[in-house]
Structure formats: structure tokens, C-alpha cells
Amino acid sequence: MAVPYKIPTDDDREGSPKPHPDEGWLATSPHGAEQIVTQADQSLHRGLSQRHVQMIAIAGAIGTGLFLGLGGAIAKGGPLGALLGYIFVGVIVCCIQYALGEVSALMPVTGSFVRHAELLVDPAWAFAIGWNVVYGAFLGVPSEIAAAVVMIQYWTDINAAVWVTIFIIVSALVAIALIRVYGEIEFVFALLKLLLVVFVVILGLVIDLGGVPGRPRLGFHHWKEGLFVEYIASGAWGRFLGFWAVMTSAVYSFSGVESLAMASAETKNPRHNIPKACRRVFVRITIFYLAAVLVVGMLVSASDPRLQNDSGTAATSPFVIAASDAGIKAIPSVVNAICITSAWSASNQSMLAGTRTLYGLAAKGHAPKVFLRTSSWGVPYMCVAAQTAVSFLAFMCVSNSALAVFYWFLNLTAAGVLVSWIAIAFNHIRLLQALRAQRIPTTELPWHNRITYFSSWFALLSCILILLTGGFAVFTTGNWAPASFVSSYLDIPLVLCAYGLYKVTRRTKIIPLTDVPVRQALEEARNDPENVPIPKSRGWRRLNILWA
Template identity: 35%
Template sequence: MPELNEKVASLFGSKTTSAEAPAVPNEAAPNPDDVEALSSHTGLERTLTSRHLQFIAIGGTVGTGLFLGTGGALGSAGPAALLIAFAFVGAVVYSVMISLSEMATYVPVAGAFTTYATRFVDPSLGLAMGWVYWLSWALTFALELNAAGLIIQYWNKSLSVAIFIAVFWVIFTVINFLPAKIFAEIEMYLASIKVVTIVGFVILSICINAGVGDQGYLGFKYWHSPGAFKPDDIIVDSKPALGKFVSFWSVLVTAGFSFQGTELVGIAAGETLNPRKTIPSAIRWTFWGIFTLFISTVFFLGLNIPYDEPQLMSNAKDASASPLVVVVRLAGIPVLPDIINAVLLTAVLSAANSNVYSSSRILVSLADGGHAPKFFKRSNKWGIPYYAVGVCSAVGLLAFMNLGAGGAVVFDWFLAIVTVAGLICWALTNIAHLRFMEALKYKGISRDDLPYKAPFQPYFSWFGLFFSSLIALTSGFQVFIKWETSAFFTNYISIIIFVVLYGGAKLWTRSKVVPLEEVDLSHNEK
């Protein structure tokens, strides 16, 4: 196994080491306090607390998917389909989060996902998974920068988007070169604005539904007319029931995109104080916090907006397309659209800030595993991996591409990569966890002795693996109903990239699945 890891590492001139001696069955679980005494091999400093982890994840998750994407999803599928889709994907995310929590508390490392896939499954899988996940978050930074400029144009369309792309790029690049604790504090305040806004919106929605506003009392009026489910336009005439299911399934992709980022709690495991105690609490509060915010928001959106409202299907990228604005506009409440646009800007900027952090730590993890040039691990005296941050920030400059002819097409590809890449990594996280449990059993380590024991296992991991994979594979199923070659590649570009990376790594290294006796369960970063 060491030879395989070294061959992967030879691609970039670094070296992945294995455990000094092969693990043997009935291996005793190491002292839980050992991890606290170990210095990070990557040079990252353990300074983050549970609240930092929670707000980093909230900052990366609650963004355009919830504030903008839910409008189009409601308009294309109906309120009941939207609510069920978000609840169902929430269950998939829960399976990923508890799996990640069990691994991250036992082996707390930076960038988590790549390391676990490499250690527990296959080095080639870790390489492919890490680069796809890194690409998705690095490209999201460019997407959010562009979105920020478009949101500001809501107030003044004469201003060029390029101005704001440049300004915000500089600001967030600088912030991410600050010590991780300072970055986390800034992110905490930015994310707090989003949380307060959603809570305020839910309260306002209850009042509007009860009769405050121009529409009077609503109740479940719009669930009856125009209806709770909207059949897919392509097959509505031939098979209405099937059309409703097709509409529901299409919304799963939107829900998956909206929930992406919840797993960022695991990315920061290598910079967390007392990870064995901090991570389980952070993951639990992060998931349930985000799940509650999402479910309550989409529920009240479905109550207060009919799915045939024309503004829901608008192609606008500012507050005019936000379903939150549609709610207050239908209620006849002035001023609030401007306030919501300001919040939407904050949401996008918070996500952009989190994107640079998460993508840079994934790059550090890739370098530490021998899957990227080793200089990406270099950190300054504050524990900031400056090369990794610099490269990830530079990817954000791709936002300027959207200003040129044909740029919108390129950005559609970027968005497709981001959407499906998260689903791929969720599935692979569950695979890594299944393998982790097999290794524990082989080495005689009881899961009852782990710092955190995930419930409902291995059933939840199999559940998450199956449906994450299924949603990713069917993300562009509409192209098979009405074939369009360009749409096929747009929808499946992430899967194509992953297959190419994994296949290329397998051909180059000839790596195999890591034998159970060689699975590295050590607590320190290699």
C-alpha cells in the first residue's frame, strides 16, 4: 500500500506516508486526548470553536439557493413538491452529517473528505473526490461574486457589475489572509444577518397568511388553487400523475444545491479546538439549524405564493426574482423589497467569504495526501495556507467571464459543476464511512468506544449513498425526455470530470481498494 500512495504522490512531487507499522486486529483505541497534543502536519492552527464551525457552514449554505432558487422550484413543481423535496434531501444530508461526524471526531483533519476517501477506500478515489469538491467551491466563489454585482444593480442598473466583482474580490481575499479566528468572527456576523432575516421572514409570513396584507386570510388557499403539485410541462397532457412526480424529482436538484455547504463543518476539523467534543455538537446544531430554516422558509413560501405567479419564473438575479420579495409584494408591503435585496447581498457575500476558506482547506488536504503540489501546505505564522488561499481566490476572477459574449454559457457549466459535485461528494462520504466502520470492526475497535457514535448505522449511510447517487445521475433527466446534446453535457459535466479524474488516477497508479488491515485509523495528520 505505501508504494501505491507514493505513486499517486509522485504526480506532484510530494509523498504520502502510511502508518509506520501495519495495523493488526484487536487494535486498542488510542487515548482520546492524544489528538490534542498533536500539532497539525499541515501547519494549520487549532483556534476555531463550535460556534465558528456552525456559522462557517451556515455562511456557505444559506445563499442564492434558498433566496433565489426556491422561487423557480416553486413555480415549476408546486408548494407540496417543494416542501417534500427539501425534507427528503434534508434526510439525505443528515445521513452524510452523522457519518462525517463519526469520522471527523475520531480522525480530525483539515479538508476531511479527501483524507477519509484516501485512507479508508482508495487513493485514486480521494484524488478524484478532492479535486471535484475543490473545483465546485472554487467556482462557487466566482458565481457569488458575479451574483453580488447583479444584486447591487437592483438599485442602480447603470453601474457595471465588473466594479463590484473587483471590489469584493479584494475584500474577501484580504479577509481570508487574516488568522482563521478573525475570519470566523467576520463570517459569524455576516451569517447572523441571514439567520435573523429568515426568522423575521417566517414571523412576517405567519402574519400575512393570517390576514395581514392585501390578500386577506390565506390558509392553504394556494394548495387548493392552483394546487399543491404542478405537473411537468412536457408530459402534463399525457400522464398528469407522472408529470407531478417528474416535477417533484426535478426540485430535488434545487434542494441539493441549497443544502450544499452544510458539510463544511468537517472541512474545518483540522483547525478546531478540542475537536472530539466540538465537532459532534457543531454538526448537530448546524444540521438542525439549517434544516429548520430551510423547511420553515419553503413551507411559508408555498402557503403565501401561488405556483403560477409569473414573477417566480423570472430570469432576474436580483431581489425582484426572490420569492421572499414576491411574498411581501403580493401583501402590498412597501420598502421591504429593498431591505431583502440588502440581505440577499449579505447572504451572497457571506457565502463568497466562506467559499475561499473551504476551497483553500480542501487544497491543503489534497496536498497533504500527495494529490496536489506540496507547497500548498505551506502556512505563515498565523497558520494561514497562503499559497492555497491565493490560488483559490484567483479562481474568483473567472467571474469577469460572465461580462463577455458567451460568458453566460460558461457560467451555466460552472453552475452545473457546483450543483452535482456536492451530490457526488455526499455519496462518497457515505462510502468512506461504510469502509470506516468495516475497518473498526476488523481491528476490534467497538463503535461504542468512539468519541461520537452515529445513530441508525449502517442503514443511514446506505440510504444517503443510494439517493445521493440517484439524484446526481438523474439530475438532467429532462434531456432524455426531450433530447438536447448541449443540455446533456451541461447537466452531467461534474460526473464526466469525476470519472475522468478517477479513471486517470487508477490508470496512472494502478491503485486498489485499501485492504482492511492497512486502513489508517491514526489520529494525527499524515
């Protein structure tokens, strides 16, 4: 039997950093091995329920990329090319979610796949992935705040600094509050976005089918103009490049679904709630995206110049274009308002991912121990303070030229999404290989699906391919752009350098499969008092398609 955890008291938590694991902070098993779920994890409060976890993932993946970015996808790939691109990426997301769910059910730790990498692959790999996530998440907050300010300027000319200040203050207050407060706020925002998606899809169908007086029925009229669009090249090769460009951008539209496990230590019954969320969230997100892509392709021609509008407001939304053409004037303001909440929601989620990953790095000695300080209600307030300080970069949007420079700088971390997905798939493959090496049946896992070994390999290879070809346009004749090349590929050498430097300085080794602590993790899962099945929904609750 594993030695029970010593739950930290408020006196243990408040105002004092926890010692490094090597100093005896982690609970140990009878054999002296460190616990997988550490006492540092237990300094955080379990305030997120099943509905919070699922809606947090939905909130992160449905944002300005859906409402404003679909127009560019249609313009590059055509109606069918865009649809196929999103279907392909949706399959990859499915594989990633299942891989993440299986590992997180066994090891529900804050920092999610970053901490998993240390246990399953190599501490140096965890260090590189962790700081890559922190870097991207820290820059994500000022980016989303700046995006929200740009959209606010659709209505008003008030100085941008006022709005930046308001968003930073509110974001910091949400981050420092109880994790349950954050969960409820994200729940409301996610619900708003889901309702808007349903609304614009239904509105699109009404417009397309001739439900607006005085407007003809469109049907698949725009599909007849061409299912694919030639991009960069001509002929079949050009149409394929258009499809590939859509698929590459779709990855970033789906980004955020991997963050639902970042706060595993703050989730109630994570060994059941996290897998359940992973299993269902990708289905809902994929359906929403595919329905939206299909409707947009029916409403707006791929050759419409308004799809390439770079105003940064609701004017770029294909739904707004279709509604405006149909004479419906209120839609732009509605879409713009929801996009603002979407941007702020994404900012909050970046704050969660950044602070919890930094906390996880500190718990393993990969970051200063000061970031282990938590408040009496279990919030890592020093991590929040650090990320809030970085958020002041959003004031760069006060100057248009500074905003352009800032967005270019932010694009340097775009490949980080794929790096995270690669890490998730590889962690899962290593877990299954360790089970085989130690002759432990996969049926011992808290949650497992037989196809995940093959699906994780598919996701791993697909993500590597997309990562390496993400900036393919710069290699074509007449399209070389140093800034685009750097923004597409700089993240790769940054991660590799972080991995190499840590490996050389700490002399770490890739963990042998026979040494991966699978048996210990299984023992902890069996002795976890919260590890109980979730009752199935009954009655009218079974009709709930959002979080049941």
C-alpha cells in the same frame, strides 16, 4: 503510547514548503506508521470555536437558493410537492451530517472527507474527490462574486468591474487573515441570514393570516388550487416528475453543510466540536428551509408567472412577491441586501473549502508541494493566492453574454455536491466495515450513533439515484438540450477519469478492511490532549438555539 507531535515553530512554517510525507515530515508511531493527524495539519492554527463551526455550516447552506430559489421549486412541484422534496433531502442531509461527524471525530484532518477517502478507501479515490472539490470551490468564488454584482445592479448602474474588484480584494484579505477573523465574519453573516429567515417567515405568516390592513386572509387558499404541479408530463406521472425536480434542486440548496469539517485542523477540540456541529446544524437548517417552503406555498400561487422571472435580483424572491402584493415596499431592498451578503459569505466559504482541500492534497503529495507554504499565523497563503487568481474570472460578468457563458460553465460542477455526499457516506460505511473486520466495537469511537450504518447506506443510494437522474428532463420528448445534458452529467466522467488515471499511473489498490488504520486513529484520539468533553450549557445559555 504514540510519539508526541513535534509542533512546528514559526521558523518551520514561514516561507518554506514542508517536505512530502514520504520524506519524513509526518510524525510516526513506535511501529513506524504515519500519524493520522499529521504535523502538516498542525501548521494550521486552531482558531475556530464551536460557534464558528456551526455558524459556518449554516452560512454555507442558507443563501440565494433559499431567498431566491424557492419560487422555482413551488412553480415546478406545487406547494406540497416542494415541501415533500425538501423534507426528503433534509433526511439525506441528516444522514450525511451524522456520517461526517463520526469520521471527523476520529480523524480531524484538514480536507475532511477527501483525506478520509485516502485512509479508508483508496488514494486514487481521494485524488479524484479532492480535485473535484477544488475545481468546484475555485469556480464557486467568481460565481458568487458575479451573483453579488448582478444583485448590486438592482440599485445602481455603476460599472460591474468596480464591484468585482472590490469583492475580490476583500475576499482575498479575509482569506489571508487569521482563521478566527474568517470565523467571526462568517458568524456575523450567518446571524444576518438567520434573522432574515425568521423575519420573512413571520412576515409571511402575518400576510397570510390577514395581518396587513386591507388584505384578505389567505390561509391555505393556494393549496386548494392543487397540491402538486404537473411537470413535463400529465397526470400522476407529471406530478411525480414535479416532485422529483424539486428534490433534485433542493440538494444544491442544502449544499455547504458538508464544508463545516473542511477546517478540522483549525478547529478547537475538533473531536467534540465537529460532531456536535454536525448533529445540530442539520436540524436548524432543515427547520428553516421547511418553514420557508411552507410559508411560500401559502403566500404565492404555483402558477404565478413572476416565480419564473430570470432577472437575477430580489424580484425573483417569492417573499418579495408576497410583500409587494401586500403593499410593503421596503422588502425588496432588504432581501436584496441580505442576498448580497449571502453571496459574499458563500464566496468566502468556497475560498475556505478550496484552499484547505488543496492544502490537504499537497500534504499527501496529490498537489505541488508549494501549496504547503503557510504564513506565520497558519494560513496556507499559496493556496489563497491560487484561488484568488482564479477569482478574476468574475470579470466575465462585465459582459452579459460572458456572464451567461460563465454560468453555463459553472453548472458543469453542480453534480460535485452529490459526489461529495456520496464520498462522505461511503467513507463512513468503510469505517464501520473496518471496525467489524478488525473486531473493534463501535463504542470505541469518539462519537457514534447505532443507526448510522443503515442511514449512511440510505444516503449513499439516494445520492447516487439523484445524481444519475438529475438531468432527467433532457430525456423527455421535446426537451433534449445538449448544454443541459453536459452540465448535468459531465462531472461523472471527469471524476471517474481522474480516479482511473491516478489508479493506473500510481498502481494504487483499494485498502483492505484489515489494513485501515483504525487502531492507530483510536490511539491518537485517546492521546489527544484536546479530546475532552464539552461542558453542557447551563442557565440562560440553554435557551440559545443558534450555536449552543
